[in-house]
Amino acid sequence: MGKKHNKPQKEEKNNQQNQEKSENLDIDIETLLKQNEELKQKLDEALRAYAKCENDKKILKKETDALIDYAYEKFAKDLLPVVDSLELAISHAKEIENKEEAFDKLVEGVELTLKKMLDTFKNHGIEPVEHEEFNPEIHQAVQHVQSEEHEEGEIVDVYQKGYTLKGKLIRPSMVTINKK
Structure with missing residues (x-):
C-alpha cells in the first residue's frame, strides 16, 4: 500500500x-x-x-x-610666362634685320627666360644639385679624367645638372671626376 x-x-x-x-x-x-x-x-x-x-x-x-x-595646375600656370618669353624672343629675333644684333638679343632673352624658369622651379621646391664634392648619392660619374689641377675624386666637369624636388633627388648630376 x-x-x-x-x-x-x-x-x-x-x-x-x-x-x-x-x-x-x-x-x-x-x-x-x-x-x-x-x-x-x-x-x-x-x-x-x-x-x-x-x-x-x-x-x-x-x-x-x-x-x-590637378596637382600640377599651379606649376603649369607658373611655367606659362616662360613659354611666353621664349615665343616673344623668337618673334623679336626674326624681326631684327641685323643678325648679330638679333643673336645678341636672342641670347639675352634666353638668359632672362632661364632665370625666370629657375625662379619658378625654386618656388615649387625644385633645386639644382650642388657640385662641390662628388657624392655618389646625387652624382653620376660618366667619365674619369686625369687632371693635375684637381684632387682625386673631385668633380672636374658637369655635363648635366641634377635636381631635387623638396629635398628628394629627381635626377642625378652627370659629372666627370678626376682619377689619378
Whole structure:
C-alpha cells in the first residue's frame, strides 16, 4: 500500500518540477528573444557603419584622384610666362634685320627666360644639385679624367645638372671626376 500512495506524490512532485522548468524555459526563451533582437540591431548598426566606411573610402579615393590630376595646375600656370618669353624672343629675333644684333638679343632673352624658369622651379621646391664634392648619392660619374689641377675624386666637369624636388633627388648630376 505504501507504494501506491508514494506514486501520486511523485507525480505531483514531477508535475511541479516540470512546471518550474517550463516557467524557467519561458523566461530563458524571452531573454533569448530579447538578446537576439538586440544582436540583430547591433548587427544592423555594424553593417550600416561598414557601408558608411566603404562610401567614405570611395569618396576619399575620388577626391584624391582629383587632387592628383590637378596637382600640377599651379606649376603649369607658373611655367606659362616662360613659354611666353621664349615665343616673344623668337618673334623679336626674326624681326631684327641685323643678325648679330638679333643673336645678341636672342641670347639675352634666353638668359632672362632661364632665370625666370629657375625662379619658378625654386618656388615649387625644385633645386639644382650642388657640385662641390662628388657624392655618389646625387652624382653620376660618366667619365674619369686625369687632371693635375684637381684632387682625386673631385668633380672636374658637369655635363648635366641634377635636381631635387623638396629635398628628394629627381635626377642625378652627370659629372666627370678626376682619377689619378
